Amino acid sequence: MPKNVYLMTTGPAAGKSAIILGLMSVLEREIHDVGYFRPIPKPDLARSLPDPAVELVRSVFALKDDPQAMGGVDETTAIEMSSSGRYEDLLEQILSAYKRYEAGKQFVVIEGTDYKGSTTAIEFEVNAAIARNLAAPVLLLVSGQGRGAEEIFHTAIIAKEQLDERGCDLMGVIVNRVHAEQAAGITASLEARFAEAGVVFAGALPEEEILAHPRMEEVVRKLDASVLYGERYLDNLVHSCRIASMQLSNLLERLDPGALVIAAGDRVDVLLGMLCLQMSNRLPKLAGLILSSGLRPSPTIERLISGLHGVQLPVLAVESGTFETSVKVNQVASTITPTSYRKIETARILFDEHVHTDIIRAGISAVRSQRLTPKLFLHGLLERARAGRKRIVLPEGEEERILNAADILRRRDVVHLILLGREELVRSRAAMLKVDLSGIEIIDPASCDRLTRYAETYAELRKHKGVTLEQATDTMRDPTYFGTMMVYNGEADGMVSGSINTTAHTIRPAFEFIKTRPGSDLVSSVFFMCLPDRVLVYGDCAVNPNPTAEQLAQIATTSADTAAAFGIEPRVAMLSYATGESGSGADVDMVREATRLAQAARPDLAIDGPLQYDAAVDAGVAKTKLPASSVAGRATVFIFPDLNTGNNTYKAVQRSAGAIAVGPVLQGLRKPVNDLSRGCTVPDIVNTVAITAIQAQVVVEPAS
Numbered sequence: 294m295p296k297n298v299y300l301m302t303t304g305p306a307a308g309k310s311a312i313i314l315g316l317m318s319v320l321e322r323e324i325h326d327v328g329y330f331r332p333i334p335k336p337d338l339a340r341s342l343p344d345p346a347v348e349l350v351r352s353v354f355a356l357k358d359d360p361q362a363m364g365g366v367d368e369t370t371a372i373e374m375s376s377s378g379r380y381e382d383l384l385e386q387i388l389s390a391y392k393r394y395e396a397g398k399q400f401v402v403i404e405g406t407d408y409k410g411s412t413t414a415i416e417f418e419v420n421a422a423i424a425r426n427l428a429a430p431v432l433l434l435v436s437g438q439g440r441g442a443e444e445i446f447h448t449a450i451i452a453k454e455q456l457d458e459r460g461c462d463l464m465g466v467i468v469n470r471v472h473a474e475q476a477a478g479i480t481a482s483l484e485a486r487f488a489e490a491g492v493v494f495a496g497a498l499p500e501e502e503i504l505a506h507p508r509m510e511e512v513v514r515k516l517d518a519s520v521l522y523g524e525r526y527l528d529n530l531v532h533s534c535r536i537a538s539m540q541l542s543n544l545l546e547r548l549d550p551g552a553l554v555i556a557a558g559d560r561v562d563v564l565l566g567m568l569c570l571q572m573s574n575r576l577p578k579l580a581g582l583i584l585s586s587g588l589r590p591s592p593t594i595e596r597l598i599s600g601l602h603g604v605q606l607p608v609l610a611v612e613s614g615t616f617e618t619s620v621k622v623n624q625v626a627s628t629i630t631p632t633s634y635r636k637i638e639t640a641r642i643l644f645d646e647h648v649h650t651d652i653i654r655a656g657i658s659a660v661r662s663q664r665l666t667p668k669l670f671l672h673g674l675l676e677r678a679r680a681g682r683k684r685i686v687l688p689e690g691e692e693e694r695i696l697n698a699a700d701i702l703r704r705r706d707v708v709h710l711i712l713l714g715r716e717e718l719v720r721s722r723a724a725m726l727k728v729d730l731s732g733i734e735i736i737d738p739a740s741c742d743r744l745t746r747y748a749e750t751y752a753e754l755r756k757h758k759g760v761t762l763e764q765a766t767d768t769m770r771d772p773t774y775f776g777t778m779m780v781y782n783g784e785a786d787g788m789v790s791g792s793i794n795t796t797a798h799t800i801r802p803a804f805e806f807i808k809t810r811p812g813s814d815l816v817s818s819v820f821f822m823c824l825p826d827r828v829l830v831y832g833d834c835a836v837n838p839n840p841t842a843e844q845l846a847q848i849a850t851t852s853a854d855t856a857a858a859f860g861i862e863p864r865v866a867m868l869s870y871a872t873g874e875s876g877s878g879a880d881v882d883m884v885r886e887a888t889r890l891a892q893a894a895r896p897d898l899a900i901d902g903p904l905q906y907d908a909a910v911d912a913g914v915a916k917t918k919l920p921a922s923s924v925a926g927r928a929t930v931f932i933f934p935d936l937n938t939g940n941n942t943y944k945a946v947q948r949s950a951g952a953i954a955v956g957p958v959l960q961g962l963r964k965p966v967n968d969l970s971r972g973c974t975v976p977d978i979v980n981t982v983a984i985t986a987i988q989a990q991v992v993v994e995p996a997s
Contacts, residue, residue, distance in 0.1 A: 296395065298464060299429035301405035303452045306658070307436040307575040310346060310468040310629045311504055313404055314637060314643020316432070319653060320400060328398035329356065332387045332423045333371045333406050334364035345628065346404060352631035358394070365390040366408075368406075375419075375957035379773045388672050391427055397562050403429055417452070421459040425826065428669050430464040431456055432653075437471035437497060442482035445471075453492060460826020465493035465652055468877035470584055473499040480647075496648035497729045505641045506530040507625045509581045509607045510632065512553070516611050516618065518583065522588070522598060523607035528635060534622045536615055536647075541566045546863040550577040555618050558588020558610065566600065569608040581607040585615045667823035667953060671980060673860060678707045678986035683786035685982050685989075686779050688772035690714035690723060690735065692792050698978035700728040707979075708986045711785055713772040714736055747778045777802035780964050786989035789981050791969035796835060802958065803966040813961045817848045818968075819855055820943050820956035821984075829929040830856045830863075831946075832940035835957035835968065842883050846890035849932045851960050853898050856930050859987070866909035867891070867902025868938070872918045884934050899923050906931070906942075955980045958988075965989050 294446065302309055313329075320327045329351075334344035343360040351360060355751070365387035366374070374383040395401050405420040426432050433456070435449050449466045466487065471479050476499035487494035490639050513520060532551030537544050541562045548554070548570075556563040569584045584590075589610055590598065598604065611618055629636045644650075689695050690712030696719070699710050711734045712719055723730050738744065744766065751774070752765035760768075768774050773794060779781040779785035791799040800816070809816055819832040832852035833840070840848060845867070853863035869884040870876065881903050888902035901924035908918045908925050915926030933939030947954045957968050957978065965988035968982050 296399070297401040297403055297427065297429040297432060298432050299403040299405060299419075299420070299424040299427065300432050300434060301424065302408065302434045302436065303417065304436060305408035305449055306470070306626075307433060308498075308504060309404065309407070310349060311349065311498075311636075311640035311933060312434055312467060312469060312644065314353060314629065314640040315348070315648065316653070317402055318641050318644065319650050320402065321354060323654065324400045326397075326399045327354070328358065328401040329354075329653040330365070330391055330394055330401050330403045332365040332370050332391070332427075333419075333869050334401065335368045335407065336364075345630065349629055349631055353637055362394050363391075383640040384422060385672070387423060387746065388426055388669065390674065391981045392672065409991040417455065418459075421456055424456075426458050426669060427543050428578045430462040431465050432495075433466045434821075435466060435468050437479065438500065439469045439472075441475075442486070443480045445479070446483060446486045449487075449492070450490060463492070465495040467495045467648060468497040470500045470505070471497045473501070476500075493652060495652045498643050501639055501643060503530065503635055504629070504643075505627055506532055506551070507627045508630075508633060508636075509553075509609075510626050510630065511628055512581070512583075512622060513609060516583075516609070516613075516621050518609040520613045521584070521608045521610050523581070523602040524870045526581070526605060526607045528566065528633070529580045529607060531622070531625070533741065534619055536619055537563045538615075545570065545576065547579055548579065550579070553580045553583065553586060553622060555615055555622065557586050557615055558584040558590075559586075560584075561590065562595055564590060564594070564608070565597075568601065568604060568606055568608075579606060581609065583609045583611060583618055585611055585613060585618045587612040615634045631996065638891060641849065667825070667828055670821070670823060670828045670860070671953075671955075674980055674983040675705060675707055677990075679705065680971050681949055681986060681990040682706070682708060683989040684709045684711060684784075685713040685985055685987040686713065686776040686788045687982070688713045688788065688790045689792050689794065690719050690772075690844060693722060693973050694792055694973065694978060696723050696728045696980065697815075697975045699730070699733060701975065701979050702982055703729065703731070703733060707983055710734065710982075711736060711776075711779070713776055713872075715739075732858050739770050741775075743784075744769055747782075749926060750782070751806070773798055774802045777807065777966060780966060781807055787965035787967070787985035788983050789967050789969060789978070790969075792971060792973050792978065795971075796957075796968050799968045800836070803959070803962055807962055807964050807966065809961050810963050813847065813851070815844055815851075816848050816959055816961040817832065817844075817851060817853050817958050818957035820954045821859070822943065822946060823953035823955060824946075824950060825952075827860055827929075829928075831939060832930070832932055832935065832960075833941050834943045835936070836934065836959070838936040840935065842886040842890060845884070845932065845934065846894060847885035849887065849891040849900060849930075850895045850898065850932050852932060853900070855894070857960065858991075859984075861929050863898060863930050864908075864928050865898060865900040865902075865930040865932060866904045866924055867893070867900065867932050867934075868906055868909065869903035869934055870905065871903055872905045872908045872925075873903070875918070880934060883963070887932075901925060904928070904934075955984065958984055 304504045331347055336344045347363050349361050406416050408416050437445050445468055453463055459919050480497040509529045523881045530551055531553045533549055535552045535554050537554050537556035570576050685708045687695050691714040713736055713739050716735045719735050747769045748766040752760055752762045773790055776788045780788050817833040818835040819830050820834050822829045822831050833848050849865050853865050856863040867888045869881045884903040891900050901922045907914045909928040910924035919925040946952050959967055967985045
């Protein structure tokens with residue numbers, strides 16, 4: 294089941310806080326430990342106050358969490374990072390903060406941004422990206438304020454299409470703030486329209502004046518006002534604002550229920566008149582009175598008012614003038630605060646009455662395959678590698694990309710790194726690149742005191758090939774052989790190379806003396822293909838040119854295990870130029886036989902073939918070509934029939950679809966050795982080192 298849900302809106306003034314309260318209330322009834330997270334909180338930095346939304350949830354649901362841990366990157370920093378081109382860093386920081394917080398929770402409700410300020414035009418895109426990278430299904434909130442059913446429906450459908458394009462899962466749609474008198478008709482119309490469109494509609498909440506209008510307490514905070522009298526009535530709702538610019542008798546005739554009156558502080562007649570009005574049962578009750586211009590009642594008037602029995606009107610005092618004060622009052626938005634008891638309970642009641650909570654429960658508890666997004670996958674690699682902190686040797690220690698990657702790995706404390714190379718050259722290049730090598734071991738194979746020991750071991754292992762000690766010594770001066778021998782001897786847990794060396798040169802030493810795992814006689818490879826909305830596994834695209842049916846079956850089952858080890862649910866497609874029984878010929882027959890062998894060897898796995906790529910990945914095509922298949926249209930592991938097909942396909946997808954290709958990751962060896970592409974980037978190196986460290990965490994048989 295998903296561990297989270299992301300509440301996002303299509304625009305401002307959707308009443309998000311009320312929905313959060315209702316949603317949290319439903320969840321806490323059924324889930325023991327529900328958390329709350331704001332990816333981009335909006336704290337009051339000037340006054341060192343946390344995000345009001347975080348404080349509201351902490352207070353109402355008695356969460357003991359540190360408010361700092363409940364947020365990602367504050368709004369000011371987020372805007373600065375985004376505008377300076379550090380958008381990916383922003384997403385990474387949010388993801389890191391979220392994963393730290395999520396670790397101790399059964400379920401987390403994530404609240405999106407507020408659509409206030411200068412960034413509203415891009416907020417939908419930002420929220421969608423965050424939801425996708427946190428692998429959170431989206432509960433979409435659409436404002437019904439001033440809208441009919443048709444406009445609401447089209448707003449939701451456009452948003453759904455945009456979410457689909459961005460790889461987000463839509464759990465359902467909630468509409469809030471529908472015109473109260475039209476709510477029943479609008480709800481009925483929306484139920485029919487959404488059902489026809491195949492979109493889950495969870496309900497529509499009517500506009501509720503208790504939630505729609507600000508309270509006097511909110512006015513106090515916004516204006517930084519002093520409360521002179523009637524503090525116990527700060528829960529009064531403000532429906533309108535009226536400036537007292539006329540005589541008292543005329544003013545009384547023009548006041549509506551819930552009006553907030555603003556008067557100069559020396560208007561004693563207005564002050565006393567409003568206090569009397571509030572005690573009368575013949576005139577409408579007011580929300581409150583603001584005395585402006587920094588003027589206060591005289592001592593005599595204060596004595597008079599203090600003698601009244603229970604002042605029922607909140608009276609505030611501000612320093613600003615009357616007009617400026619009225620402008621500020623009109624800018625006060627309705628919010629729900631921890632002391633807004635009426636609003637809190639109203640929100641809960643409205644949610645229970647108008648939202649189909651069974652739909653919410655079904656969307657949260659349904660057993661379904663959760664999309665593993667690239668950002669989540671790559672972040673998970675570093676977290677898992679850090680948990681075991683293995684020793685990884687990099688033979689190409691003099692190469693600039695390796696040094697830059699080493700700097701990142703060191704700062705993130707992912708692994709214990711060993712760089713091979715001439716120490717003076719390694720350090721001088723690191724200094725030029727501003728790379729700190731603190732805590733990183735540097736070894737020069739040519740002058741290392743291990744050289745003789747390693748040469749003797751290699752000569753013994755390869756004596757059947759006629760290798761002499763002198764030849765072995767020369768071979769061990771090669772950093773790739775030296776690094777592989779470190780892994781063989783247990784002095785490193787894994788090796789990554791290939792940024793300047795060929796694949797053959799990188800993996801040949803591993804074939805020579807690390808050898809394959811027990812029960813396997815084949816080394817193969819996979820690429821983790823990180824597409825915008827999912828992570829797929831491609832094998833074998835780097836090692837075996839023309840595998841037999843038996844070898845292809847072994848590649849399939851090994852690749853499935855690799856996928857599962859890295860959090861990807863394996864559904865294996867055996868690829869060919871035909872689907873099912875639609876074609877024949879030596880090549881497709883070989884894939885058909887490999888499929889049979891793989892299914893027989895591992896009946897616990899979902900394996901099907903032969904499948905064409907479109908039938909494997911596209912549900913629509915699969916429905917036509919192979920409707921009964923449990924893999925077609927849903928495949929996550931793609932097994933190519935030969936190296937020519939696999940290598941070209943992964944590169945075509947990488948370049949054409951903008952995918953990140955992580956690999957090749959070698960599988961089948963006793964101890965992990967992985968190859969880099971010579972065109973690899975620094976992130977490629979970081980990711981491959983993390984994968985190697987994770988592979989090293991698996992217990993392996995000692996080499997023999």
